[in-house]
Amino acid sequence: MSVDTFRALHHGRAPGDPLILPGPWDVASATVFVDAGFPAMATPSMAIAAMLGYSDGEGTPPAEMFAAIARITRAVDVPVSADVEAGYGLPPAELVERVLEAGAVGVNLEDTDPKTRRLVEPHRQADYLAAVRAAAGDDLFVNARVDTYLRGGTSPDVAIERGKQYAAVGADGVYPIGAPPDHLRVLADGIGLPVNTAARPGDPSPRELGRLGATRITFGGGLQLQAMAALRTIAEQLTA
Incomplete structure (x- = not known):
């Protein structure tokens, strides 16, 4: 599916009508989401990792x-x-080449160093994102994750400063993971890009998150965790 189609889904949306992207972890789950009518999906690394062990x-x-x-993108007819x-x-x-070969039209890229579990310096991350954009041209929707809240920050100003640097080098959207719902409007206005937030148990509904400023709603590994909880209940009933 076209990246243009996927990019267009992020724009011109009413505040209470965010783009809701379920997170498939395999072909079976992806097929369920397509059959339910979702126009696109976003794979979660956590859920795929768990599926693969x-x-x-x-x-x-x-x-x-x-x-x-690649197995997911081949099995569905919506952007992933x-x-x-x-x-x-x-x-x-190489990253761009492998993502495109897998059939994806977008990427999430986080700004936490996986070795140190600390935030990457913002200018260094911006340079990396700029290189991804240069390699991809317009062929990928780049969703830049901003991990300041995840790493203990509480100020939207710090997240906005990072987000603006990422926007300046060509990011299409930002994902200030862990941002409180009441910060979403400030972040969206301050950064000037579509804001992704995760819907978690206890949070406002996806539509309410949209009214609060989010353009795009994802779920991380949450949907797979819910599916596994349901499977555990079934397994327990089989042994009752």
């Missing part, structure tokens, strides 16, 4: 991650964006 946080060999993404964590240490051009 690895830990989250770049514990999955890149070849296995890209193969899993891929969470590729921090890029698996791949040079930008």
Whole structure:
């Protein structure tokens, strides 16, 4: 599916009508989401890692991650964006080549160093994103994850400063993971790009998150965790 189609889904949306992107972890789950009518999807690295038997946080060999993404993209007729964590240490051009070969039209790229678990310096991350954009041209929707809240920050100003640097080098959207719902409007206005937020148990509904400023709603590994909880209940009933 076209990246243009996927990019267009992020624009011109009413505040209470965010783009809701479920996170498939295999072909079976992807088929369920397509049959339910979702116009696009975003693979979560956490859920795919669990499906493959690895830990989250770049514990999955890149070849296995890209193969899993490719199986999903081949099985569906809607655009798929891929969470590729921090890029698996791949040079930008190689990363872009492998993402496109897997059939994805977008990427999530986080700004936490997987080795130190600390934030990458913003200018260094901006340089990496700029190189990804140069290698991809317009062929990928680049969703730049901003991990300041995840790493203990509480100020939207810090996230906005990073987000503006990422926007300046060609990011299409930003994902200030862990941002409180009441910060979403400030972040969207301050950065000037579509803002992605994750819907988690106890949070406002996806539509309410849209009214609060989010353009795009994803779920991380949450949907797979819910599916596994349901499977555990079934398994317990079988032994009752």
